[in-house]
Amino acid sequence: MTITTEFRLRSPALPLVSIPATLPPDEVVCSHALCIEPEARVFIAEIDAAAGVSEADLAALDEIQSVSSLGERNGETVYKLTADLDDSIAPAFDPERFDGAKMESTVVTAEGWHETKVFKDYDVFQDFHTTFENHGISFELISISSDGSSFDRSSDEPLTDRQREALELAVSRGYYESPRQVTAAELADELGISQPSLSSLLRRGERRLLTASLDVEEDLNTLSR
Template sequence: MTVTTEFVLRSPSLPLVSIPNSIQVDTIESTHALCLQPDVQIFSARFDQDDKVSEEELLDLDEIMEAELVGETSDKTVYRLTVELEESVSQAFEPDFEGVELEPTTVTTEGWHETKVFRDYENFNAFRKSCEDHGISLDLLSISPDPSSSDNQSEDGLTDRQREALTLAISRGYYESPRQVTAEELAQELGISQPSLSTLLRRGERQLIASSLDSQVPLEMVSR
């Protein structure tokens, strides 16, 4: 079951983050292939035409090795940038996480805003751990299973809401020892009360156990 994730990566070592910190631009749209080739140095960067970014400004930055103007669209100026990739970034992306980028990376002074699909939540959690092990923090904004892989109630008996709560709990390290997130923090992310979250997790866990054991014990299904 694939999961769609939205998150922000934060680290001064990330490519292109020096640009909005040094040049008067709010955002950069970039495409890259770090998940496919961890030592990639070529980035496509799109700037708003109103920012009037020049090759000279880009080449003045320490991380930019080459800057080539590719062309312009109705509202964007497109550059092909060759960057000096820091070793920690290459190492963070080195394992095969099978992450597919859905939208271009948005680069701001805060870091990289990305939307990616991963094979499953374990794959995403491995990606997050690799990033954090190499000094790149990951702030998860949202995570959801592929709706095409299950209807309101799938073969394992989980409701969509139970699956969402369990998926978030696992991805945020709730079931790790020691726990990396509290129930209160998870409840805030889901926009529900802590007792409601505890109920979702408890009934979801019970349903999964019963399903895996092929139990015939009747379970009360909830709509939340």
């Protein structure tokens, strides 16, 4: 009996939150949220290319040990990041705790992580949940389902809160009208973010909505260098 969950983790000690907290992108998507090697925590992270974040910008962050660019995909620059884990939360990321969980992409914001995970059973999920809270990481469960029976605490909407906010504002202001009634710069000002961050939010939201409505998986093309 598998358990599918959607949840948010919040803690300033979580890996990679320093990127959207200090650099232009509003969010970072990790296609492999935690690829853990014996001596390092390795992440494959996607950052909106329009944000202009460089390898040097990432390498300057205290938590980043090393960084290398893997190319671009769908307007995102893909990086391999090796990051330190704060001692206070490191035990929660013991590789053995992920044996019974299938990881999907993680959305990292300045506030924390937004994740969807499939656990092999409820006991594995409960252990995961308890362990994170015991290490000072706030755990907010959004939805949970078992064998097709859903117990959502929110809607079935495939969007993050920030993506939904940006899309709703864009629609209400006539961004998708022809001709457009508002510019991307004006929408970005209303949301208090940069124009590249707004464009990233809209593009990711549109992609998620299309993927969900068409019932297809996103294209995972080979990275171009």
